[in-house]
Amino acid sequence: MNFLKNLWQRVKNFFSNLFGSKKAEDKPEPAPKSAAAERFNEAYEAAEKIEFNAEWNNGTGYFDHAVKGKHAPKLAIGQIAACKTPAKNNRRLILVGTIYGNAVMFERYTDDTNIIARNVPDEMRDMVNTRLSADDVTFMLNAGNLPAKAA
Numbered sequence: 001m002n003f004l005k006n007l008w009q010r011v012k013n014f015f016s017n018l019f020g021s022k023k024a025e026d027k028p029e030p031a032p033k034s035a036a037a038e039r040f041n042e043a044y045e046a047a048e049k050i051e052f053n054a055e056w057n058n059g060t061g062y063f064d065h066a067v068k069g070k071h072a073p074k075l076a077i078g079q080i081a082a083c084k085t086p087a088k089n090n091r092r093l094i095l096v097g098t099i100y101g102n103a104v105m106f107e108r109y110t111d112d113t114n115i116i117a118r119n120v121p122d123e124m125r126d127m128v129n130t131r132l133s134a135d136d137v138t139f140m141l142n143a144g145n146l147p148a149k150a151a
Contacts, residue, residue, distance in 0.1 A: 034114040035134035040105065043141055044092050047082035052093070054086070061108065063093060063119050068101040075102055078144025096143045100124060103143045105132055 033041070050073060056066035065071045075081060075097030085091045092113075093106040100121035108117040108131070116132040118140060128136045 034116075036116045036132050036137050037114045039134045039137040040092075040094065040107075040116050040132075043080070043094055043137065044082050047080045047094055050081040050083050050095075052083040052085055056104075062117070063104050063106060066093070066095060066102055066104045067119050067121055072102055080141065080144075094141075096140055098124070098143045098146055099148055100146070103128075103140050105137060105140050 053066070053071060053073070055071035056063040058064040066073065073081065073095060075095060077097050077099055079097040080094065082092065082094045085093070089110050091107040091110060093104060096103045096105075098121065100123040103121070103124060104119040105116055106118070107113045108115040116137060117130060118128060118132055118136075120128060120140075120143075124143065124146075128139055132140065
């Protein structure tokens with residue numbers, strides 16, 4: 001009988017902790033913005049705004065088709081532009097014109113704007129991480145200054 005009482009108490013405690021009511025002061029503070037997200041936010045606010053094109057999507061949340069090809073915006077080398085995806089996701093993108101095509105950085109997830117990801121021309125893949133650090137964001141913003149590849 002004691003076994004059942006102890007088991008019942010443990011089950012109640014488990015569900016109480018899992019679904020128990022929390023006071024407003026018990027809620028955790030939101031995570032601070034990453035350095036990459038802070039740098040991205042500054043650049044986004046300063047950038048020229050353009051219209052988002054749904055054709056840039058590749059179907060997995062990345063924007064491969066904004067880099068090169070018939071749907072990619074025609075940005076001058078060094079030009080920085082920004083836009084938002086439609087309201088359902090509302091993710092922000094920054095595009096930078098380079099000698100190789102457009103470098104695109106964006107908020108990877110709707111609910112976590114601390115993760116900044118990228119799509120870049122093949123020539124730049126080894127120059128910058130897929131998940132961007134603050135230094136990577138700065139590099140991407142200056143990608144218009146990349147020299148032409150030596151022959």
